[in-house]
Amino acid sequence: MSRRALWPLLAVGVLLIAGSGDQAPRPSASASSLSPALVADSALTASPAASPSAIPTVAVIAIAPPTTPNTGVATFAAPLDLSRVVVPPGNGALVVIDPGHGGDEIGAVAYGLVEKDSNLEMGRRVERLLTQAGYRVLLTRHDAGRAVGGVDGAGQPQGFSAQRRDLQARIDLANAAGAAVFVSLHSNGLNDPSASGVETYYNAARPFSTYSRLLAQSIQSNVIAEMTHSGYRVRDRGTLDDACLRAFQGVCFPLFVLGPPRVTTRDEVLRRGGDPATLGFEAGQDAIASRATQMPGALAELLFVSNPDDARLLADDAAREALARGVVLGISRFLAEQPR
């Protein structure tokens, strides 16, 4: 993701685009305006086999199903035909991996790295390693587009409406599949090139937040440990509550995909250039609520594309594999430690 609060400071060198697990306005920009290109994004496509010998095998957890608060307003239109969700067969715990961004929302961009592409490639690495360890994995998107098809084409909603539908689809997918955990993968971007490192977010206002925090801590500590053991020096930015990740006009917004049901008013949709009808507003309806994820969740920010040293690691196949191993170890150790 990138950080809205610093957008006014965007200037030379590094270009950032908003988004991630949340809504945010985005400046118009294109990758062609980037400079300098210190790394080649061709490295993002490489994906050799790995040997995740230390990754624990499957444990199925039993966490009491949370209840979704009744917000008293209608909910978002369902952007997915959930009857078409195919859950991988087997007995392993089901892990939903969410490669952040997609479609025209490309995430942070710098040094030849495009976050949405990097996130997807990382998601595939994590999927491969988790599957090898016996887990079942669902990715929320499989290509450069959004999680829900048909919203990027000509005549289809773009911008705010498309992003909200996209994020809701990722949540709906995880809920419909009965996932044990929801893990969103991102890399950070900031106009300050000195900012670097790895951080993992969770939401502290959910019925299962204790588990989300443990999941986030497990991912964070295992990513740092795996990178360190592999000879890479990365900054440990810690595990963070996302409750006030984005503050706008005195109001805090947690990450959309981790937080509680979010009420959105018609005025807000219109102000942000969205289409209320696309999001499920009926005539005369003033607000709708999102459907929240119903399982422990975390969002990992794997290094900064905007930091030259981090960007080199993100363009390095072996470093990317170490990052993926860390994520997988974090997930699998969390699942293994929960009561059956």
Ligand SMILES: [Zn+2]
């Ligand atoms: Zn992101």
